[in-house]
Amino acid sequence: MAKDKKGKPRRPKAATPRGFRDVFDAEIAARNEMLSRITEVYRRYGFDALETSAVETVEALGKFLPDVDRPNEGVFAWEDDDEGWLALRYDLTAPLARVAAQHRNDLPSPYRRYAVGPVWRNEKPGPGRFRQFTQCDADTVGVASPAADAEICAMLADALEAAGIPRGDYVIRINNRKVLNGLLEAVVSDDAGEEAMAGILRTIDKFDKVGEAGVRELLGEGRKDASGAFIKGEGLEPEQADRVVSFLLARRESNAATVAALRALVGDSEQGGAGVDELETIATLLDAQGYGEDRIILDPSVVRGLGYYTGPVYEAELTFEIKDEKGRPRQFGSVAGGGRYDDLVKRFTGQVVPATGVSVGVDRLLAALAASGRMSDHSAGPVVVTVMDKDRVADSLAMATELRRAGIRAEAFLGGGNMGKQLKYADKRNSPVAVIEGSEEKARGVVQLKDLALGARLAANIETHEDWKAQPAQVEIPRENLVEEVQKMIARAAGGSEG
Template sequence: EALEAAGLLADDFQIRINDRNVLSGLLETIGLVGDEHSDKRLGALRAMDKLERLGEAGVRALLGPGRKDMSGDFAEGANLSDRDIDRVMAFMAATAPTNAETCARLANVIGGTAAGAKGVETLAEIASQLKKLGVGDSRAKVDLSVIRGLEYYTGPVFEAELVREIKEDGRPVRFGSIASGGRYDGLVERFKGVEVPAVGVSVGVSRLLAILEVLERGGSRGEGPVVVLALESDQMADYQLMAAELRGAGVRAEVYVGGSGMKAQMKYADKRAAPLVVIVGGDERARGEVTIKDMRLGAELAKKIEDNVEWREGQKAQASVPRHKLVEEVKRTLARG
């Protein structure tokens, strides 16, 4: 419901569900229970969590001795035996077309362990409750490749993944998980000494916004911050001071960070939907002034410019004022709308 309220459609994404008790049942069958196996156990879980990104061969390598990543660095593996690696891969391949089938397969594979039986029962109950809410197997799927590498999870774990194919500049773009979480009954107790059952989920806001923008469902960008251009690298402290003065007066403001020229900085400000930019170069500094350019008015005037005279008229979109009047003039210009 939250993702749909944000702008996604029901068929844009799928909720993928697993349970750490199911994983505990698997770990028991391959002998990775107990504190003495904690490092190897965590390594195996992290390897399994990378199936979607690395594929079967990559996960097999991480379950075994390890592999080199794209940078050339070697990632140490969990060092499982070939027999146990085969068991893990067979477990991950047990996902069936329907949730009922997947739970039935799991019961046959790990139902003989207490943890495995509990996990299968939980998954079956979740699937049943979701179906009663009108959320079928195509929208919420029991998927054994969902691991969630953090060891504090104690029960159901889940991820929301974009399933709609998205293309940008004619090429497919893969966004992956846009939300994830699970149950962690022991986490609060670690810090507070009180047993508190808990479930949490986090949403990848930046990733979600990028998806909505590509799908053209983001609506208006809204107004961004005032951008102070950084035209002279040795004056950065003064630029930061201007931004701080504006923020202190309740105006959102930031300083351009980088070594680009004015044209690139103006493009950045436009991309940030900045209503105004503050310009202080050598000339302004010599006069003790700042130039404030109204990006909104400038854009409107630019649409109407047909000759050089009108271009000069367009300079009305910017004005220079004494440095000490920066905040006053910015607030006045913003209020003008």
């Protein structure tokens, strides 16, 4: 144990590290329910589940995170005596590329997989920005056609609606890195270098945060952030910055008009023209399936910060308003994103293996559902079977077992203490029902049931013990009817039959 200044043992501080958090039952239950709905959509589209290791070699992960100023370029890494440098995965896509290369002779082609799991990023934490979070991905490996990108976007729309985001409260925005690269070919000199291009991409990706004026400043000499610190810009001339900003603002009143505007911007660029063709194909395929511009649009302002994207990129944005911590209205923003990464598997095999996919930010989507009132902030606890006498614990355990075998969540209270303590425990657990069987009830072959959900609503009108026993939240039933009567009370608590 560590020592204090006086040499005495110092107890460890009971606190999560900054940027990490503990998650409790209600949120876990809501998350699991939401994920089951999303993954059911993925399975309906024919995608298989995959779990990959949380740890990868740094070499396999590659250097694609935009937060390059952090140690190890944004990943949590350490040196292993046998394996060299290892790191916690920063997303679920880089591990998929390794799997696709490692098992390429055994996997079907195309390989369609979905995955759910935690990822870790060594980034500066902030409000709503954590170093560990959960992602839910779906990817197609082995298809070069834009039809695969269109399918991913259609599936993402279906998944959002299944999760509880109704049509009209979200929009999926699609762009193409080829279009942007084609534009930059004409704007930036050939000897600018990869780092300069990456810096411009990172700046463009901040468009939704700093706006048009902020992007212009960051493309040029730089700007002061909210804290007053000066952020050095990318050094473009004003006319160069104008062309880049014109690209970001090229969204028009329809997808067809946006395509026309982009063709004019990329001019003679072969790569840019190919990117516009792909966007036009994607829009046509989506429209043919009934995914109109009320759900999915072409939007040149979408860039995506990760460096491995090679073609179409997409983001799902929630459009309804919520209140921030100060009660001010704001839009929630992006909850999912992805794109095409045709060179990621090639790093391992040397052969081009096209791939595209999307990642849902599970924690952000869950927070959005909670903020909009579309997710319960608590989960029902277990039925609590009280223990009236120390020598009759077996009777309470038997009743709890009987309830469990009927599919009811139940526990016998083993913490000791009087009835008040046990009922207080049941309230804290959000228990729907408490079961009581004292010696008198045992002799008569009955049990007492307290409908705690109903009792909470009636408690304000109860003044005496007699009133409490008389009100309908407390009933005496034959012992043999335990399961049936508890089921009725749980149904009533859930808004079902009054029984």
